[in-house]
Structure formats: C-alpha cells, structure tokens
Amino acid sequence: MGMPPLGLSCSLTNTSFVKTKSKNEAPTSTDNASAECHSLKKDKLLNETSKQQKNEDDSVIVISVSDSAGDVTEGRKTxxxxxxxxxxxxxxxxxxxxxxxxxxxxxxxxxxxxxxxxxxxxSAVVVAKTTQEREFISQCAGMQRRRAKFCVAGSCLMASQQAMLKQLCFQMNWTYVDKYTKDLTHLVVGVDKENRSQRSVKYMCALASSKWIVTFAWVEKCLSDNGFVDEEPFEALDAMGEPAPRRSRLAKTKLLQGITFYCMGPFSIIGIDTLKDVLEAAGGRVVDDPRDLQACRAPAMLLAEPGNTQESRFTYLAMELKIVPMNYEWVLICLGTYTLKPIFDLLLCPATLLPSAISSWPSELISSCDDEE
Incomplete structure (x- = not known):
C-alpha cells in the first residue's frame, strides 16, 4: 500500500492509528510533514484565541485545543x-x-x-443636599419660569397700575386679559397696608383655581429688575388676613372635593354660571336637579340667597326632600380662608330639620352639632 497524500494526513482528525515504533527508528518524511501541519494549525488557533479574548465587550470565546490538532471545540457565549x-x-x-x-x-x-x-x-426628582445644589436647582427653575408664557390680569388696581402691568406684559411677551379666563396664570391685586386683598369675582375665581395671586409690588420689582422675579415673596393675603392664595396653590386636595352642590339662583354679587365654575374649580360637583341631593351620604347642599326665596321653601326642602339648604356665602367664606367651615351659622332652615345623613359628613362641617345639643 502506498503512502497517503500529505493533505489527507492533516484532515484525518478523528482517526487514530496504532503503530509500534522503536526508539531508534528515525522519523519519516510523512511524520515530519504531519507534525509541521499540526504546528501551523495550533499557532493559527492560538492567534485566533488571543484576538477573540481582546473583544470582551461583545462576547466571550471559549476555545479548547487538545493534543491532537483536530480536537478543537469552539463556543460563543453572549x-x-x-x-x-x-x-x-x-x-x-x-x-x-x-x-x-x-x-x-x-x-x-x-x-x-x-x-x-x-x-x-x-428618583427623577433630584434632592438637593448642599447649598450649592439648592442654588443650582433654583436657578434652573427660575430660568424655566422666565421663558414661560404667562397670562396675567389685574383686580382692584388704579389706572396707573393697570398701565404699568400692561407695560410689563409687553416687555416680557406675556398675555394681558381684562377678565378671568381658565388660561390665567397670575392675578395682580391691589392690597391695603397689611397686604390684604379684596374679594372680587376675579379674586374668587383665581383662588378656587389655585392661580398665583400677587400684589402690585411684584410688577414694580419685575420692571425695576427688567426681568422676571420670584412671585412667592409677593403673594397676597385674603381680606381676613389669611394666606388663602398660598394654601390654595400648595393644596394637594381641592377644598370642596367630595361635596355636591345645586345652585338655586339668582345671586346678587356673582352670576350663577360663574358660581358653578368656582365650585367646580375648587373640586366640587354641580348637579342640575335638586333631587340629586336627596339621601346623599356624602356632603350635598343647595345654595341660595335668603332674600330671593321664601323661608318656607327652605323648610319644605329640608323636611320633605331631605335637602340641606345653605346660604351661598358659605362657599365664599370657605374659599376666602381656604378651609372648611361649619354649616350651622349659614343654614337656611332650623338645624333640627336636617336629615340624619349629615352625621356621616366630615367633622369640619358639623363640628357645632355637639355644642347645640
């Protein structure tokens, strides 16, 4: 039998030949060629192994080289x-x-x-722990507010103050409006020496909607600095001296949340549609039928003005329909301080006629029951 070709000896990787060879026997030319082929293939595999190990970010290459040149296993593990x-x-x-x-x-x-x-x-909200971090966050917030497009109105201002307010809006590219709109962001009000504002219709609408309510001093400061300044030091107080605008702006829950109202007009100082908007802006629910207030375990009130309806009508509503009739000024008083007040001082019927359902109302509304009993 003749000798196999050189290339065949390199490709037979899984075949073993048993041949007894004496120690003194000299290697043949075929053995030398086979060994040289194995050596070249080993060097090539080792070089590939070193190159693959350098690329650790993409994958890990596992190469096993046995004594035989053909016993090579390679696996890729991501x-x-x-x-x-x-x-x-x-x-x-x-x-x-x-x-x-x-x-x-x-x-x-x-x-x-x-x-x-x-x-x-x-958390997406970065908590500032140092003075430098707080100043940086404050500066970023200020820059963002300077680029904001405000909608501004005035209430109880003199003619000269109105002119300066319009000038500020023109310089800052803000929108000036004469009447309250839902797009309003700032209401500038006239105040007395104690920083107390008047309860105008614009004021009540802005208060219920948690808008910025600032004094005219804020306008003067913006004009003198030729730019936007922080509003918080210039927030106005309510007519009773209460920080109602601040309470409304920072409140997590609307003041009239969970209370249902029916408006029985007319009202002398506020339109019925405006009153409904105020109630809804403060979190209240407005219904169009007074019968929706009957047997309601949650707070539900009929708002009216005493001089426009006979007292006997309110007595009938309380006795027969189990409805709680209230003077609408109760809403304005609660909003003025942005706190819930007891209902008994402004009831339009005797307290003894109130339905038993009010016992489950929030304590802020019925806190005077025990005193009357």
Missing part, C-alpha cells in the same frame, strides 16, 4: 449586562462632574439609609 459588568464601567468613570451618575450605578454600595439617590433606579 454576555449579559449584569451588575458585575456595569461595575466595570462605573469604575472607569473619573470625571468629577458626574458623581451622582457614578453613585447611582454603584451596585456594590449599601443603601442603609434608604436614600433614593443611592438606589439602582434613582
């Missing part, structure tokens, strides 16, 4: 983004301007204080 691999990236962050980013990606840190900035998914 890596996942685990805390361990992310930590390798975090440790490479050296820029001093990204301490919070590096801190939030550090999986090895312990969050013993339950700090939201130390969690894996930090």
């Amino acid at each position: 890596t996942l983004e685990t805390p361990l691999t992310i930590n390798k990236f975090v440790n490479k962050i050296t820029c001093n301007s990204t301490p919070l980013a590096k801190k939030s990606l550090d999986f090895s840190s312990q969050n013993a204080d339950n700090d939201p900035e130390e969690t894996i998914c930090p």
